[in-house]
Amino acid sequence: MVKKKETITIYDVAREAGVSMATVSRVVNGNPNVKPVTRKKVLDVIRQLGYRPNAVARGLASKKTTTVGVVIPDISNTFYAELTRGIEDIATMYHYNIILSNSDMKKEKEIQLVEALLEKQVDGLLFLGGEITDSHREIFAASTVPVVLAATRDERRELPYVTIDQIQAAKEATTILVHEGHEQIAFIGGPLTDSVNGYPRYVGYKEAIEESETSFDEALVRLGDYRYRSGYEAMKSLLESQPGVSAVFAVSDEMAVGAIHAVQDLGKRVPEDVSVIGFENIPLSSQVRPLLSTVSVPMYDIGAVAMRLLTKYMNDEQVESGQVYLQYSMELRNSTKLKEWEDER
Amino acid sequence: MVKKKETITIYDVAREAGVSMATVSRVVNGNPNVKPVTRKKVLDVIRQLGYRPNAVARGLASKKTTTVGVVIPDISNTFYAELTRGIEDIATMYHYNIILSNSDMKKEKEIQLVEALLEKQVDGLLFLGGEITDSHREIFAASTVPVVLAATRDERRELPYVTIDQIQAAKEATTILVHEGHEQIAFIGGPLTDSVNGYPRYVGYKEAIEESETSFDEALVRLGDYRYRSGYEAMKSLLESQPGVSAVFAVSDEMAVGAIHAVQDLGKRVPEDVSVIGFENIPLSSQVRPLLSTVSVPMYDIGAVAMRLLTKYMNDEQVESGQVYLQYSMELRNSTKLKEWEDER
């Protein structure tokens, strides 16, 4: 792979076109203060020489890179991939590029990635999914560029974020099961130490149960890691030790599907014997049988809105509210019996 | 969000430490020619001042940005998301950042994205999935930085790539069905105009059929768009018009799962009445019942190897071969009857 080395600069274009580099810069940047004739001449030379502006030099001089950094837990996770697509689409729309990095939700790595992104002089930062600790607030506060959180929130409300009301969503999902009249509604959750997704959804479940006729029972709770396998195991354990369970709320679609399969493997049917409701509404939920009833989280929109919000901050535009909660909905399909659901919100 | 403006530079550090900026530059870049004492002093000042090197300025001066551009069809597609994770992991390992952009497989957009990435002075380019046309070869040839293709190939072998042998893989998958002794083996493919995935897999299917006892029958072929829905529709159409079909090879897992559901909805069973084999081995394939038999494509590895290859080119290291074909395998689960399969390759 032999490559040519001649870098052709704005200066070459200027000389060739018989104008100053300032003029070339103007036409390249669409500055209207250029006589049409000269503009055309410059444009011709640019094409002829195959000139390509150097964004790095431009970035150094203008102190803007038109790129934003994105810290995401794991791009191979459907949920975040969908979110990222929303981010990228809006970024493209506003002529920004995205530098993507996976954090695996590790605090250390998150901080380090943010640091690296800042070194690269990104114009803004999108931070997805992870829990916001004081270390995060510290580095974000020290940042000279705006930061927006997505699919997570800052309890202290110091940082702008866009997400959904997790507690409420989990509560509604559970309530659907309550309305179906079950005596024992189990819960398959994520780690309670996960303050972003795990804990809030647990709280929502608990609140719904406590407001119902039945009462909260620790024995009906199982914790997994959001993955299929853990949902399967949890359900199996539940069915074996709690024969009275006739409904379950799993806080991720993968776990919910795993739960459905566990039910089926034990010779029971969904939703006839056990109702199952999930959370997220990733494609998987409508690619299994029975179709999974789930909480529909607007993943794409969360990404898109977060990115849009970031552009506003980057352009110093006025922002009504930095804390935005997007609408979620109950997508009732075939793993639950209740087909209608009044939106109480 | 009020932000501070003071940018602290290498020059500030120099002054504060009582040395020249050249020395600071040396310690920042790990140049050994610095007396330990001065190094420590500089390091202290750096920490104290909270100095953060400006990668853009560095990029301009050194003509290296330690970032690579990645053009991908669609990050929300599981297959590519997995691939991207492989890329990102290796990139991180070699201290590169990734600028990600979605092309949706649109030729125009691909070219435009490459152009933008080149403007950003990426040190290398990873191009995923799309077909390589002359326009592509042209812009890649004109590029001063190395380009590696992943999950696609350049028939003209002008560009390096890493992928799998699609024809052979499709052929083997079909052959498994042949060995099960079916009279009519259907095919649910992608667009034949898709020279990257659609056409090769079709060729593989056809070759396998033609080498078998049975003969190729156009009526057993249906084309979809790799998505679940199209697989479902294709299978339904197949079952309705070709009652003799007892096996089908779908060129994507989503279509294969859709096919399975169509079979089931028509009151038949998989694999007892109809054997189904897919392609890709995305997580979905092991999250449905019956578990899907499929061609396992090393998605993560394709990304990882491609990125590794790119680093070699970027460092002017010796590369044995620019055309690498990774190993795939037959993942036989429960949607086919044959449980063993000799690897003939």
Place this chain on the structure above:
DNA sequence: CTGTTAGCGCGTTCAA
């Protein structure tokens, strides 16, 4: 409407 002139923050000779 166009050109001149400073930097932007840092890597890198070349001397010392």
Place this chain on the structure above:
DNA sequence: TTGAACGCGCTAACAG
């Protein structure tokens, strides 16, 4: 082992 000086390619006043 260290410093001075130049240049990377471009934007942004400021003149004219």
